[in-house]
Amino acid sequence: MAAHAxxxxxxxxxNRILVVDMRGRRDAVTPRAAIAxxxxxxxxxxxxxxxxxxxxxxxxxxxxxxxCDGSKAQACGxxxxxxxxxxxxxxxxxxxxxxxxxxxxxxVEHEDGTISVDMGRPxxxxxxxxxxEEFFDTSRIELQIGPIDAPVLHSPSAVSMGNPxxxxxxxxxPMSYDLDRFGPLLENHPMFPERANITLAQVTSPSAMxxxxxxxxxxxxxxxxxxxxxxxVSGARTGRTGRTVAVTVASSPGRGxxxxxxxxxxxxxMTGPAEWEWSGTLDPETGAFSRDEAGAAAL
Ligand SMILES: N[C@H](CCC[C@H](N)C(=O)O)C(=O)O
Numbered sequence: 001m002a003a004h005a006x007x008x009x010x011x012x013x014x015n016r017i018l019v020v021d022m023r024g025r026r027d028a029v030t031p032r033a034a035i036a037x038x039x040x041x042x043x044x045x046x047x048x049x050x051x052x053x054x055x056x057x058x059x060x061x062x063x064x065x066x067x068c069d070g071s072k073a074q075a076c077g078x079x080x081x082x083x084x085x086x087x088x089x090x091x092x093x094x095x096x097x098x099x100x101x102x103x104x105x106x107x108v109e110h111e112d113g114t115i116s117v118d119m120g121r122p123x124x125x126x127x128x129x130x131x132x133e134e135f136f137d138t139s140r141i142e143l144q145i146g147p148i149d150a151p152v153l154h155s156p157s158a159v160s161m162g163n164p165x166x167x168x169x170x171x172x173x174p175m176s177y178d179l180d181r182f183g184p185l186l187e188n189h190p191m192f193p194e195r196a197n198i199t200l201a202q203v204t205s206p207s208a209m210x211x212x213x214x215x216x217x218x219x220x221x222x223x224x225x226x227x228x229x230x231x232x233v234s235g236a237r238t239g240r241t242g243r244t245v246a247v248t249v250a251s252s253p254g255r256g257x258x259x260x261x262x263x264x265x266x267x268x269x270m271t272g273p274a275e276w277e278w279s280g281t282l283d284p285e286t287g288a289f290s291r292d293e294a295g296a297a298a299l
Contacts, residue, residue, distance in 0.1 A: 002027055003280040007289070008086050008299050009045065011275050013077025014222025016045040019086045020285065021299045022052045023061070031070030035190050036287030038068035043289060046218040049079040050284075051087075051299075059099045062086070067217025074102035075162035077194050077225020077258075077270050081107070081115040085274040086299050104160030116271040121227065122224040122233045122262075125162040131158055132191050133248070139237045141166075153182060153200070157234035161268070163216070164196040165230035169240070174200035174212035174250040183214025197224060201231040202250075203240045212250040215217040222252040229268045232260035 007020040017219030018037065020029055029050045036044045050064040060293035064084060065073040084096055090110045098105045107117045126135045135141050138158040143166070156166040166186065170177065177200055184200045198214040211231050228247040235241030243262040249255060258272040279299065282289035 002283050002285040004290075005029075005284050006279065006299050007204060007282055008082075008088065008231045008279045009043065009277045010082040011277060012081050012223060012225060013249055013255045013258065013272060015224060016221070017049070017076075017079045017082045018043065018045045018048045018081050018282075019299060020048055020049045020050045020282065022064070024053065025284075026102060028052070028064060029066060031066065032067060033282070033284055033287035034066045037282065037289060040289075042291070046215065046221045047073065047076050047079045048062075049076060049083050051083060054099065056099050056104075059097045059104065061096075061239070062099045065100060069217045071217040071236065072101070073163050073217065074100060075119065075226045077117060077119060077161075077229060078223055078272075078274075080105060080117045080223075081225070081259035081272060081274040084109055084115045084117070085113075085276065089276075095212045100162070102124050110271075112272055114273055116269055117225075119161055119229050119268045119270050120272045121266040122230070122268060124158075124237075126158070129158050129164050133191050139234060143162045143186075143189065143192070145186060152177065153220050155184075157230075157238060158196075158236075159230045159234055161226040161229045161233075163226055164192055164194055165199060165224075165227055166192070166196045166199050167199045167227075167231045167234045169238075170202050172202070173201055174210060177215050179212060180220055183220065187214060187216055197230070198229050199224065199227040199231050200250075201235065203247055206241050207244060208248070209235060209241065210248050212248045220251070223249040223255065223258075224271070225258060225270055228258040229260055233262050233268060236262055254260075
């Protein structure tokens with residue numbers, strides 16, 4: 001039985017995040033704990049962002065990311081904004097540098113409470129996304145679903161934001177597609193050796209789009225930050241949008257917008273909100289948890 005760790009249940013545009021404080025500890029949140037926590041409707045989460053002591057000079061923390069199916073992820077945009085908000089509340093600081101398995105992320109909390117995260121540079125090389133087949137141009141790969149002569153979804157853009165994404169361009173409201181049926185087929189398609197996050201993107205103007213995502217390792221979520229980055233970059237890459245795009249999420253209208261800026265230096269900066277909901281403590285080994293009674297907005 002491991003000693004309990006403090007956590008906060010937060011969300012980013014409805015993407016449900018558990019921010020777990022693992023600082024000062026040598027153990028880690030286990031896949032078993034993630035699966036157990038996900039099985040309990042009282043927690044209901046999509047990703048765990050486990051904050052560990054820094055492993056590299058110049059960074060504030062190492063962030064370990066787990067999906068609710070227990071799999072590890074290399075990036076989580078919404079989760080990173082939640083970590084920034086939690087640590088800003090704890091320390092009074094506004095800028096942070098984190099390390100994940102994918103690299104270094106710089107982040108800042110603005111005066112209005114929104115948070116910007118430098119998500120790094122997108123990767124387009126087929127073998128680094130990765131894809132199972134060689135494509136010279138990964139902005140439009142040969143993949144479709146549905147009847148051969150009338151595919152429901154086809155020709156997605158593929159990109160890595162540290163984690164793999166396929167972005168399908170749709171003309172109708174993304175909510176009008178059976179993504180709950182197509183999502184798992186595409187997530188686990190042989191084209192994606194490490195599976196993939198599957199996004200439907202409807203471009204509504206040269207600087208705006210609406211997305212809906214079936215997430216690798218989490219299924220249909222209300223929002224996906226790295227998918228918003230993947231879609232915005234792919235929109236610019238295919239000439240559908242400019243390099244600055246406002247991304248709204250179809251599944252939870254009115255929750256706000258993620259502003260994505262694919263800068264001239266190649267880095268993708270995502271800006272958006274984070275929201276604290278409640279706190280608790282959990283056993284990082286088994287997932288046993290208890291909810292704090294007091295509603296103290298803290299880790
Ligand atoms: N399911 C993703 C990780 C979480 C991404 C998402 N929640 C975000 O905000 O970026 C993956 O396995 O690559």
